[in-house]
Amino acid sequence: MSVTTLPPAGTEPAGVAEPAAFAPRRLAHINLWVRDQPKSLAFYRDVCGLRQVFDEPGIGAVFLSNGSSHHDFALMQTMTVDRIGRAGQVQIPASVGNHPGLNHIGFEMESEAALVRGYRAARAAGLHTRTVDHIISRSVYLHDPDRYYLEFYTDVPQDWREIYQRHENELLTTPWDPEAAPADPRPHYSVDPPVEYGNGHVRPMRTARAVLCVADLDRSLAFHTGLLGLRLLHLDPAGRAAVLGGTLGLPQVGLVERPDAVGLHHVGLELADDAELEAALARLAAAGVPVVHEIDTPAHRAYVLRDPDGLLVEFFVPRAGVGDRFTPPAGVDPAFVL
Ligand SMILES: [Fe+2]
Incomplete structure (x- = not known):
């Protein structure tokens, strides 16, 4: 079980200014489209030494983590059909994810409040954003000038391991309205998550x-x-x-x-x-x-x-x-x- 810091509600973490920007803490995960998911899973698990922690077969996704966050890598099977999410929405349209390569990189935010500030700044800048609730996290996605797809997410209060256990093989993602409720200003990430090494040839942290x-x-x-x-x-x-x-x-x-x-x-x-x-x-x-x-x-x-x-x-x-x-x-x- 990782340690989560919970300052009192309504306070901002010390030393974090109010930026008109996302200002994430760190890069935390890579999400890839893969041509042959079993083959890629074998590579990232058995060679690269990442632990398989969750499967979401409804959208052809597997998640691997060595404890740093709920996933270090996601491997998404390439497809040419709509992938339908938890609320019946088209989560990934048929035109997306047809070829192997980078889907997105994921940045961990300080809090939901910081994420919503970034979201508002992106909207004010006229950017197209996608906002979803992944149960383990809430996320804002956008494209950069080279069309790199970037995710900014905030963890939810519950432990991600328990959420994965409770929702094994289920779809996780529903649409999220960042303006529907006051944003939680408290951080829910693990400050110093323990490494849980896998059994591959390499043992990355x-x-x-x-x-x-x-x-x-x-x-x-x-x-x-x-x-x-x-x-x-x-x-x-x-x-x-x-x-x-x-x-x-x-x-x-x-x-x-x-x-x-x-x-x-x-x-x-x-x-x-x-x-x-x-x-x-x-x-x-x-x-x-x-x-x-x-x-x-x-x-x-x-x-x-x-x-x-x-x-x-x-x-x-x-x-x-x-x-x-x-x-x-x-x-x-x-x-x-x-
Ligand atoms: Fe992601």
Whole structure:
């Protein structure tokens, strides 16, 4: 059972200003469309070491978590039919999710009140938003200038494990009106969730990074540091790359300007330490799993696998440092800035 902080109702958490933006705490999950869900599940569970925690067969979804939040990854089977949600609504239309690749990345918010503030700011900016209740969380979805689909969510007061148990194999999602009731200002996330390791060759602690190739870095930075409220942690004007993070200040989102290759470059899962990295490399070699990149920069040591649909999945150990630590050395793809 994770620990949840519950300050008195009506108070805002200390140190969190009132931004006209989402200002999430952290990147918490990756949601993928996959061509062959059993094959992808086997990869993320048995190779990558993520635990399968919930199935939602009605929409072809499985969820994996090592305890960081209710899911580090969701794997959604590609389909070409409408997927119907808990209230009978079209949750995912037939035109969406036809091809493997990134569905969305999910950011954890400080509270429902913070989420609703972000929602109002997005509406005021004229953005199209989708708002839903997932029982485990309430969420606002929107597209960024490159059409990346982004989710901002707030956990609900109950423990997500208990909700998964109670709703096993059920549909979870219904529409949500953020204006229907006063928003809860209390945080319900786990401050320091215990890691629950899986049984794969690799033993990651959590989903921690996503690197996105964008058409126009300046445009993306304006959006991500503006309405989204992400913090700019590093800017490499020459390499046309930036590192951003949430209010926790963790380097979690990489933006790399590549107009000819807009799309998810890679996702990153964090390992406990160098010993864990070495042990996992040995297990992967013994199992014959190919490592497609090994990376050693001032910012991190990492290796990269390719998932069944071709997505690059990086396992990394961060290195503390200052200054230009996010500038990859010569010979390393600048997209591995993170
Ligand atoms: Fe999500």
